[in-house]
Amino acid sequence: MSRYHEPVLKEEVLRYLNPPEQGWIVDGTLGDGGHTELILKNTGPLLHVLGVDRDAQAIERATKRLAPFSDRATLVHGNFGNIRNILKKVNVMSVDGVLLDLGVSSPQLNSPQRGFSFMHDGPLDMRMDQTQKTTAANLLKNLSDSELVSVIKEYGEERFSKRIVRAIRKAQVQASITTTLQLSDILASVAHTSRPTRIHPATRTFQALRIAVNNELEHIKIALSNSLEILNATARFMVISFHSLEDRIIKNFFRDEEKGCICPPRIPVCACGHKQRLKVLTRRPLVPMKEEVQRNPRASSAKLRVAERIYV
Ligand SMILES: C[S@@+](CC[C@H](N)C(=O)[O-])C[C@H]1O[C@@H](n2cnc3c(N)ncnc32)[C@H](O)[C@@H]1O
Secondary structure, X not given: OXXXXXXXXXXXXXXXXXXXXXXXXXXXXXXXXXXXXXXXXXXOOOEEEEEEEOOHHHHHHHHHHOHHHOOOEEEEEOOHHXXXXXXXXXXXXXXXXXXXXXXXXXXXXXXHHHOOOOOOXXXXXXXXXXXXXXXXXXXXXXXXXXXHHHHHHHHHOOOOHHHHHHHHHHHHHHOOOOEHHHHHHHHHHHHHHHOOOOOOOOHHHHHHHHHHHHOHHHHHHHHHHHHHHHEEEEEEEEEEEOOHHHHHHHHHHHHHHOOOOOOOOOOOOOOOOOOOOEEEOOOOOEOOOHHHHHHOHHHXXXXXXXXXXXXX
């Protein structure tokens, strides 16, 4: 696959990142390196980027793409949840900005072998980090009925989760479900008996399994609080999300970290010691302009929230 992932909200990312002349920016979701390249092209020789991705293939592709900037880009295969340890390993104490562009990249989605998409037939894999053991096929085999129902209901926000699990179990009596097309056919057959939908009937269940396989929401929560520990004063914290489950986590986190004391109102003297750590710069999330969505339909659900680290 030669075509690179098209980074979303490029102008907005550059404008809000406001990088200093000298220092470090973390791109915690390096992907094809599109945002990192944008940052490096628009900054001077003393600004460095630490790019992290849990997908080794992404690191390989980005390394080639960013070769002209190799003296200013440090690329690491790892999970953004471990950002503090990763920084320690590369001897960086604190940083001047963190960018997270959540979700999957186009090369992941478009490669049948990775098993993320119901549009291509391939193994039911969905691991972002291929050194991990659990795949989507393993989850279908090993989760109990009630666990699978909650995964599909909560992570896919799918109303027909019980009906879907019944259909999956029925199919598994005949044969294990090991490919994307097998699963997508089962989901289409359930939809056929339930309701007409605007989106493909496999969309929600595939999203749910992907989130579960990669434990995505947990890693986001860990990354949010760890990032606060590494940001310098006035450094920008920027997160691009693509669905409501992700966006809710970011919105609530930013809102809570914008508060000072969080003691109940009846307590006369503060006992919680909670201090404000962020100032939110985007009351409403930034979304792409119409032209961007026309050019890149994948951008249509992108939301960028930005906050500034403050020390009080
Ligand atoms: C939307 S793509 C990023 C695209 C990138 N901004 C670009 O311009 O090419 C998301 C990337 O984040 C990576 N990713 C998702 N969760 C991660 C995590 N917990 N730690 C590290 N990387 C993660 C995925 O493997 C994927 O490559």
